[in-house]
Amino acid sequence: MAYNEDGYQITRHICPRNCYDTCGMLAYVRKGRLEKITGDPAHGYTKGKLCSKGQNYIQRVYSSDRIRFPLRQMGRGSGRWERITWEQAMEIICERILNLKDRYHSTLPFCLNKYSGNFGVLHSAVEGMFNSLGPTTQARGSPCWSAGLDAQLYDMGYNRNSDPGEMEKADIIILWGVNPAWTAIHSLPYIYRAQEKGATVIVIDPVYTQTARKADYFVQTKPGEDGALALALAKIIYESGNGDQNFIDHHTLGWPLFKDYLANLNLDYLAAQCGQELGRIQELAAIIGSTRAVFIWAGFGLQRHIHGGQTLRAIDALGAITGCIGMPGGGVHYAHQLTWGFNYNFLKDPGNRYLNINTFAHELNHLQEQSVKMLWVSCRNLLAQDTAGKMLRKELDKLELIVTVEQFLTETACYSDIVLPATTQFEEMDVVPSYWHHWIGLNEQAILPYFEAKSDLEIGQLLAKTLNTYRPGSSSFPIEKSPGSFLDEEFNEKLYALLGISHWSELAAGPRQAAVSTTAWSSKTFATPSGKFEFFSAKAQRENIPPLAQYHKGMSPQGKYPYWLITSHAQQGLNSQFQNITKLAKNKKPVVFIHPQTAAVKGVKTGQMVRVYNKLGVITLQAHVSPDTPSDILVCHQGWLPGSETRLNDLNDGLPTDMGRVSTGSQGVAFYDVFVDFDPV
Amino acid sequence: MPNHTFDRITDLAKRYSLYSLFKQYYQGEWELARKAAATIQQYIPVNDNLSFQQDHQLDKAALFDYNRLFVGPGKLLASPYESAYRNAQGLVMQEETLFVRQFYLQAGIEVSNKNAFPDDHLGLEFEFICYLLAREGERLQADDSSTANHYAALYQEFCQQHILSWVYQHCDDILTHGRTSLCRDTAIALVRFLQTEEANFLSKEEFV
The missing domain is CATH 3.40.50.740 (Rossmann fold)
Known part of the structure; x- marks a missing residue:
């Protein structure tokens, strides 16, 4: 129950937003009024710290703009x-x-x-x-995440994660299509500590994110082509003798077929597809193949393409070949459902x-x-x-x-x-509960x-x-x-x-960490029909999905619409939430980030308004010239600004991803397979 | 009863009735705006041409306007909460709200539903003023001028510390964002009334 300290009634809370971190919070109430919010030190993952959104919850709770009445x-x-x-x-x-x-x-x-x-x-x-x-x-x-969930269901039979703290045990951390410096800040301390212990951090992303700035290696891929990179890495690692044959022999199903498939892949082609020099991929393969504790964090962004599920299956396959799955400090981590076992x-x-x-x-x-x-x-x-x-x-x-x-x-x-x-x-x-860490906590009622x-x-x-x-x-x-x-x-x-x-009321004493294995799949017994990691999934085949993780060429900008429009998460927002809070509203207008060369071609400068359009419509955004985004990508951070009539998804066809039906009932959306052109207003 | 006491009670009753109208207006009885403005014109000469339209359509438009300004569901264009003006971040239920609560408590008054409904809503602040004016009148009629003066002083203090520190800005916002004469003219009437009250405070201070 709530307890009192220094004249405050203190209650426990969990931020219930759709976010990796799902933070533990303490609310300090005096005279019936919420006066401050801090992180809950009893939460073993968020450890008393909050992101800027969490720190500004009072602005949200007592916002003059909240709806008061029916x-x-x-x-x-x-x-x-x-x-x-x-x-x-x-x-x-x-x-x-x-x-x-x-x-x-x-x-x-x-x-x-x-x-x-x-x-x-x-x-x-x-x-x-x-x-x-x-x-x-x-x-x-x-x-959000449908294709990736299904991919891991086909490969491993269940959505299971290691404790994020396992990253500290990793020799290599690959942050693939994920930007925790913005979207999961509580994982950063683990990554930093791993780096201090000598781990190599590799960030793979089309955009030079804040996370990429902290990496030892940054690999700037083409959107939707991460599968090509994963398979090229897998092929090189296996064929150079750096695969984990013991893991492959004892804990996988369908290896001969997948091995043949790998053998027939053309590395030059794959490298070109993902926009890398083959030598660079070989260098990465040598780094990854030289060790076993490879912790791959596959983000939601990489599966927001038409072949997003296959991409994650290719990354899973890479993990299986390195033998990192089930190893402390290793594995391929996407999201888990371990602590969601309510009766519903x-x-x-x-x-x-x-x-x-x-x-x-x-x-x-x-x-x-x-x-x-x-x-x-x-x-x-x-x-x-x-x-x-x-x-x-x-x-x-x-x-x-x-x-x-x-x-x-x-x-x-x-x-x-x-x-x-x-x-x-x-x-x-x-x-x-959370889909990233293994903690569950209670929200108590703090105020009327x-x-x-x-x-x-x-x-x-x-x-x-x-x-x-x-x-x-x-x-x-x-x-x-x-x-x-x-x-x-x-x-x-x-x-x-x-x-x-x-009894759940015991959560009032503090959030609890579920007693699940801190290392996902440590038993090497998988939840698939075969009990093994399935390179070949009959379940996928039954769903009319290729049974092997396969490379499928992604979409790319062409002709009239020569730019990708990537609508990733904002730093100070969460989907459409938070950006209406004045203190968090970084930009008064929706902004599009444009590479300097691209901006120069169009004669656009920072601050200028541009029309971004395709066959579906046109939206007006404020240009921000930035070398962080490649020359063929425009980046807009999704969000909802009150009063703004700009809807990024007006330019989105809503193409389905390849997977998602099994775990969520519907395929996901290829949010990042959107192509546009733009002009200064 | 001496004449000056009688005059003071008469004056109090008029002011009370005006505050009461504004209180009801801000507490949701928006139709009373017309009456408030009419009463104001009897009480003080208003140079501005207050001109409420009479037709029903406009009444509905006035209701929507009233809600845009004071109720929501969107961003309030003329927030009726003191803290929205005085709090640096424009939040409700802030320290500024507690100062108002403290003032009420000083006079033995507490808002029901406190902590869900902010104490510094203009309708509640006007209700508090009505309470103070009513007590002042009662004590005058009971020939207890000392207590009556205490309530008068409390009223003046509350006005100066609270009402006058934000309501003019609030009315400016109504004039900037209000679309209907009902809401706009009520704001003008309120400003005129408060200016008269403020002038009375000043004249009293000069007299002292």
Whole structure:
């Protein structure tokens, strides 16, 4: 429970954003007011430190721009808002739900679109409330990591990571398509300590990132061609006798086929494809092949291409050939699901109809039966983040009611009929795991909800209660149960055993590290059907995916659109979150980073506005000339700036990645296979 | 009752009724804006031509305007919270809010729903002033001028320390961003009223 110190009531929290670090935090409350936030020293990964976003949470909690009350908009997108009570909001929503049920004799017209704005376990109450209504329509999948998750499922059978602290044991750390200096700062101390102990750090990225600046080697690849590099490295390492034959012989399946495949690969071709001199690849192969403890951190960026899953499979194969997988300080690390073993009662499927979250507008448009009439949005800003934004807006125009639960008036909230104010993690109780480290922690309620804000759980209960008042039996969602009781039902003996506790409330004493092996796959027994690392995956074959990790030529800029548009994560933002916080808003306008030579060709200088366009549309951005980005790549950091009408994904076709269906239900999005041209305004 | 006491009570009642109208206006009864401005014109001559439109459509437009300025859900264009003006970062529920809370406590008043709804909302600050003026009037009627003067002093102090330090800027914001005469004229009326109050403080100080 909360404890007191120096006049403060101190409570424990976990930042629930979609972020590697998922930090432990302490909230200091005096006279009912949140006065400061620090890192929680009891958290063994984040160790009392916070990133700039975490340090500025007070700006978010007490932002004058937060949504305070339920409001109804008279004319979608009109800005003509009318304050209503929660009771009125629920009445409007319930009347529409019941009206639709009566008209269509179905609950499929109700649609939910929710994703990762808050990863707290109890935020699944939104799905729970929907599932209590009967079979509904729900967006499913992930815009983020799907292809990579599937790739590792095919190769190793499960998404498992070593403890990030294992990096300190590595001889070589390869940070591949990941920029922890911006997106996982708590991993940097491990990397630095490894460097101090003599480890070599290699950063592979198309962009010269802040992380690249800290590396011993920086390899600037072409976007989407990391698979070519991985396979070239694998071939050279194996053929030069530096592979781990013992690992290959005893712990892998399909090696003969993969060995033949490698043998037939042309190194010059692969080197050209990934934009490297062959000598440079050979040099890297010699470094990597000279040791065993190779810790490869494969980021989400490299799988945001049409062959993203194959890319990760190629990197996995490289790891297997070096024999680093299962070795302390070694392995290929992407993301894990080890500490996500909750009961997920909220997610019990009553026969829902699922739409691919990544092609949501298209799917809404192509529904064969029972079109969607009402949309509920929570933990998402789809109008800012989805591809096919124009089509999405058209589809939204067809709906009878859009309800958005939010903390701020996002683009999606702006285009809603009703907005409902949402609590922050300081105003509600929850439990939050991580997909990178192995710690789980509790969010205690530190302060009263801001104005009339409510949690997703409370809103679900209120809606269910109102519905049943109107028409008994409309919802089976438990309306009286406390957040703690819901948590009681989400935990199970296995999870408690992993955490070494007998009740979740013990997390109030501090976050717990799950008792999973600190070295992933240390037993060398994999979760694949064969129990081995599968160079050849029959499971993939059954999914109509090549059974071997194969090189597929990626897309590249051509003709009218000679530049890649890479929309990577911002330093001070997280997807569409945080950049509306004044202290974190580095740029007042959306910025595009352009190589000096490219800028010179177009006569563009820093600060000048440019039109970036392709066949899908045009966006206006402020140029920032920077040698960090290659001459054929434009880099924009994704985010949502209030008032800005620039939507980066308006230029994105939404091409699917090759994998993602098994783990998330839908393929991912090739966010980085986008090609554009630009001109000064 | 001496004449000057009677005059003071009459004056108090007028000021109380004005504050009460503004209080209700800021607490969500936006339709009272028209009445507030009309009352102001009876109380003090307002040179600006306050001209509220009467038609219903404009009322709805005024409601949307009111919400844009004071309620949300977007960025408030004329935030009705003192801390939004006085806090360096423009946040709500800050130290500045606690100073207001402290002032209320000094007079034995506490906001219900505190810590969820900031104490320094203009509607609450006006409610507090109504309380002080009502107590002053009561004590005058009870011939307790000493306590009445205490409440009058508290009122003046609160105005000078709080209201006058931010409400003019707030009204400027309404005039900059407000789209309807209802909201804009109410802001003008409020400014005029506060200027009169401020002038009274100054004349009292000169007299002293």
